[in-house]
Amino acid sequence: MSPATSTRPKVALFATCYNDTVWPGTPIATVKVLERLGCEVVFPEAQTCCGQIFTNTGYADEAIPLVRGFVDTFGGYDYVVAPSGSCVGAIREQHHDLAERAGDAALVRRVDTVVPKVYDISEFIIDVLGVTDVGAYFPHRVTFHPTCHSIRVAHVGDRPQRLLQSVRGLTFVELPQATECCGFGGTFSVKNPDVSISMASDKARHVRETGAEVLVAGDNMCLMNIGGVLRRQRAGVRIMHLAEILASTEEDPA
Amino acid sequence: MSAKAEILARVRAAVTDLTAPLGARGETPWVDQAAASPAETIELFVENVIDYKAQVVRVGPDGVGGAIRDALTAYGASSVVVPSGLDPAWVSALGDGVRIVADEGLGSLDLDAIDSVITASAVSIATTGTIVLDHGPDQGRRALSLVPDVHVCVVHASQVVHDVPEAVFRLHPQEGMPRPLTWISGPSATSDIELDRVEGVHGPRTLHVILIEA
Amino acid sequence: MTAEPLTEPTAGPLQATSPTFVGMPKFPYAARTALGNTQQRRNLAHATGVIRAKRAKVVAEIDRWEELRQAGADAKDELLGHMAAYLEQLETNLTKGGATVHWARDAAEANRIVVDLVKGTGATEVVKVKSMATQEIELNEALEAEGINAWETDLAELIVQFGHDRPSHILVPAIHRNRSEIREIFRKEMGLVGRPAPDDLTDEPKRLAEAARLHLREKFMRATVAISGANFAVAETGSLVVVESEGNGRMCLTLPDTLISVVGIEKVLPTWQDLGTFMQLLPRSSTGERMNPYTSIWSGVHEGDGPQNVHVVLIDNGRTHVLADPVGREALRCIRCSACLNTCPVYERTGGHAYGSVYPGPIGAILNPQLRGTASDVDKSLPFASTLCGACFEACPMRIDIPKLLVHLRAKVVDAKGRNTVEGRAMAAGAWAFGDAKRLARLQKASTLGGKILGNRQLPALPGAIGQWLSIRDIPELPAQTFRQWWADRERKGGAS
């Protein structure tokens, strides 16, 4: 395996607040894959959160300092990579508007320079490193849920599926009605619990219909939602982030 | 303040943050699909009209009268209303079995008692299978092609354009005497019951298109 | 060119909530009831499934769909930026064509204008073409209060009217009803107001449509006044456009002597050629057809053809309030195609009634709180009635960024409510925690510790929202170590291998 780029790209990892706290396995896997592909990975420790939870709940003012923190932390890097289509989408779609809301022209300019350097892991591997076969091995039956924010906000397209389909040993099964939302929606699942439950149950049913052992997605929040239902149903389906599959090898299986 | 003055004042006050001058977008954009060839445009038109469950018969310039006779016979129409400016040759082949009614002072109920109508048309659109009437003398007023249950509509191949923007362009209302337009795409239909399409509600339940090709 | 100083936009008055929807509960409560309506759930899932597939197929036929969407959005933005000029142009051209133009600041004024016009003709009944604007102002109720019968003639509206029900969808108002329910409604109600349904009526859609044809034909033949809305009003030519399927529109627009069209001021298109764009966008997005069966276009009075007494009522009713919001105004681009409803997973489950307005679904969630403000329970809750999944934006032919507008309106709701709430305090605490990475790291330590204490996370039932959440889902185990800790450990041990 050698990356398409000749110099060793330096990547600033944006772990995202919830992965850092609840699912460290995902950013750890991200580090492993990127290093395996020849990147130098750094973790700027001043990072916290993209602010999406605040913005999407109506607390835009609370999100503004986080936008400032984000550009302060990541402004100096060429590549910022996050294992989350949702957070990448929020940075792309919301940071500019938040900076404008703050009435801070300098912040707007800084946001506009940082944003194009932020990638979801699937985008970075395919578009920047030019790789689809990352040298992973995962001999299991897998289905994939393309999360709403990764496909409709971050626009990662079918990159995750292409990466998965290049994993040795992996059997890929299409998820019925894959692009339909799982019903998580951040605080939606709390404010509108009944509709959310209805959507999550349908998503879980579609996952079970595939007969897959593992459900993969690019966003752990959605996986928590669907996986929570699957687990309560004792469905015997494991949930994993895309990065964890890509990190898996014969020597170091996930 | 009058309602008009007040609404206009509100409208103006609402957009004081916008600076683009009137008409800043320039020419109205024209987004359409290109035609591969005139022949393909005609084929596409026919295909799309048939897709709407309308009948299409293709004839040469001399075949219209016969095609109209055959159509009315097939639908069992015993009466037909004709617009004043219709080409007389088109109804010349009709036999005694069909009563030809001129549009002279007919009320809605009179029209409702007539089985069919024959009209020409103004413009047709291939990508959508649409026929547009501009209700000129060879098409008659709007009620004529609405109330009778069978509409036989004659389209000349030269009237078929490829896509919607060109049709709209050709139909630009004339200064001083704009015409009403009726765009027809297949027979009347509804999808109001479980999204199942049913052909035939209030408008003519049968649309029969006669396409004249040179 | 002299640079004029820009001023902050000022908003027109809000729309008064119509009597039907006063006191509507918050969306989540109405949604819970709707979710339990099994018949409706099945009907909606079927219908939205059918229409989504149809739409996807005909949209895919157009390579330049994205350009079309942009052209549509640009046309409406041109209008919104210069609405006064285009409205005046429209009025001038309509008047030149022989129509009479009326202006109405709100629903009450619009209703009064229409009622007076109808009374002036001496008619005691009117036939109606499906129109969102007249539903919005509750014109039927206003007419009935004056002893004038208003007959809906669109099949679905007829089903709703006969069912003493409310529309639940913009385009297919009876989408929540299935064929057997419709048969029952027709059998019970048709005979009360005209030609009864045939005795042997089955639930075949064809037979049901036939029954409606026969019942309504009487009404069309004798009607002297018709009331319509308009899908488009072309400023350049003074032309009104009604897009329909069944031919009931043509009947109403053609046979009576008097035609009164109630048109929202945002329905205007600047130029005639704009129809070349909109007549591609609308049918494909709404019914999933290349073209709807019938479109009628008229420009005032046409001598010897159709109504000779033509009126147009232009209504504001809250629209200028929406127009003044620089972010929210793009909602006024809406052409009521209903693609956003059909594609919305929330709408698919709850149906339209839970939205507490004639505008349901995603467009309702952004339009109602802007037209009516966010004082009521339902309007406060609507911006939150979405997962922000973005399916609506993707489907919207007018490129209305519905998720962005929802987020914008959420901020307005929060700003209006203030931050001294349970949620507000939690958000402030969260923002404080995230405000500094070292602080966050300390808090994370506590949470991983908590993870150990709570063991396997099979929590007992908890009250409130979190309890609801957990009632169906297990939650993940918290890790022994955060990523931050893992990274620090690794750095200490010498970094990457």
Ligand code: SF4
């Ligand atoms: S918001 Fe867009 S998709 Fe929804 S009804 Fe309006 S135009 Fe159609």
